[in-house]
Amino acid sequence: MLTLLNPRHAEHIGRHEMFRGRLVDSHESPARVEHVLAELRRRPLGELREPAVGDNELMSALRAVHEPRYLDFLASAWDDWVALDPANAGIDALPSVWPLPNRHGFRQDGWPQNIAARLGQFAFDSGTPLTAGSWVAARAGAACALGAARAVLGGERCAFALTRPPGHHAGPGFYGGYCFLNNAAIAAQALRDGGPARVAMLDVDYHHGNGTQTIFYERADVLTLSLHGDPRTEYPFFLGHADERGAGAGEGFNRNWPLPRGTALAPWRSALDEALQAVSDVGATALVVPLGLDTFEGDPISGFQLRSADYAGIGAALASLKLPTVFTFEGGYAVAEVGTNAVNLLEGFERAA
Numbered sequence: 428m429l430t431l432l433n434p435r436h437a438e439h440i441g442r443h444e445m446f447r448g449r450l451v452d453s454h455e456s457p458a459r460v461e462h463v464l465a466e467l468r469r470r471p472l473g474e475l476r477e478p479a480v481g482d483n484e485l486m487s488a489l490r491a492v493h494e495p496r497y498l499d500f501l502a503s504a505w506d507d508w509v510a511l512d513p514a515n516a517g518i519d520a521l522p523s524v525w526p527l528p529n530r531h532g533f534r535q536d537g538w539p540q541n542i543a544a545r546l547g548q549f550a551f552d553s554g555t556p557l558t559a560g561s562w563v564a565a566r567a568g569a570a571c572a573l574g575a576a577r578a579v580l581g582g583e584r585c586a587f588a589l590t591r592p593p594g595h596h597a598g599p600g601f602y603g604g605y606c607f608l609n610n611a612a613i614a615a616q617a618l619r620d621g622g623p624a625r626v627a628m629l630d631v632d633y634h635h636g637n638g639t640q641t642i643f644y645e646r647a648d649v650l651t652l653s654l655h656g657d658p659r660t661e662y663p664f665f666l667g668h669a670d671e672r673g674a675g676a677g678e679g680f681n682r683n684w685p686l687p688r689g690t691a692l693a694p695w696r697s698a699l700d701e702a703l704q705a706v707s708d709v710g711a712t713a714l715v716v717p718l719g720l721d722t723f724e725g726d727p728i729s730g731f732q733l734r735s736a737d738y739a740g741i742g743a744a745l746a747s748l749k750l751p752t753v754f755t756f757e758g759g760y761a762v763a764e765v766g767t768n769a770v771n772l773l774e775g776f777e778r779a780a
């Protein structure tokens with residue numbers, strides 16, 4: 428298994444996030460990737476290298492899944508934040524006002540110039556700190572996803588984009604949930620562009636992959652599947668129900684398995700088996716797995732009960748599809764265990780592949 432590393436991930440360090448009325452330390456930290464990398468060095472699965480992706484090809488891959496105005500916003504947001512007040516250079520950019528869509532309410536077609544308003548136009552939460560290094564780190568991470576997809580197109584059985592910030596909450600024109608660029612979607616689109624007629628995306632993060640679902644919701648060529656905490660009680664709350672089945676040409680090509688807080692391995696694996704069957708049923712020829720490890724029982728912000736030893740079997744189950752596979756690193760906030768859990772799953776995949 429080839430692992431693509433993001434040499435610039437640590438340039439994105441969120442200091443704070445807003446959580447229920449308080450600014451708290453950000454859960455999404457560089458140490459998450461460092462722990463996975465340390466475990467991959469201890470239990471090697473294959474080559475570790477940085478992607479070789481040119482700037483023009485990267486930007487065209489970003490534009491294939493994200494809106495130009497959103498990418499322009501990300502590129503200038505930090506400079507605009509500091510221009511608003513030089514003292515902002517020492518503070519993470521977080522939105523505090525949003526244009527809620529209500530009939531005869533706030534206009535959605537207005538384009539305020541104040542960065543404080545523009546943050547609220549593009550962010551769906553105040554838990555995703557945008558920092559001086561966010562854009563560069565996110566772009567270098569997207570290059571990992573693109574590099575992983577290309578490696579698989581080139582004949583690798585499997586490639587892992589080990590990067591942060593994560594991506595699966597980022598949509599065509601919005602960010603949130605610690606995510607700016609949707610790495611898994613970028614990989615899926617690159618796979619489509621490179622040959623496979625139908626790509627399946629099986630998101631195993633604790634949280635619903637709302638960004639990914641939104642990007643592909645009206646498409647039949649990328650099947651999007653997600654197992655996650657029930658949005659009635661779990662973040663991101665406003666998407667991820669079982670009745671969201673896709674629309675238009677994509678009708679039937681989105682499936683969600685919302686599971687109650689406290690779910691342990693057996694019912695989680697039952698949902699996984701249904702998702703694996705759905706991948707087989709559509710005849711997918713490549714697989715992308717947004718790999719979140721926040722299903723772990725010790726995760727500080729999640730609520731499932733999976734144990735470290737469970738992840739090897741999950742990896743083996745994913746390998747049973749016998750598809751070229753890209754993994755993208757997503758959530759997992761039990762920092763001390765995230766490396767063990769990630770490598771347990773990837774090793775289980777490798778042994779069964």
Ligand SMILES: [Zn+2]
Pocket residue numbers: 632633634719721757758759
């Ligand atoms: Zn998550």
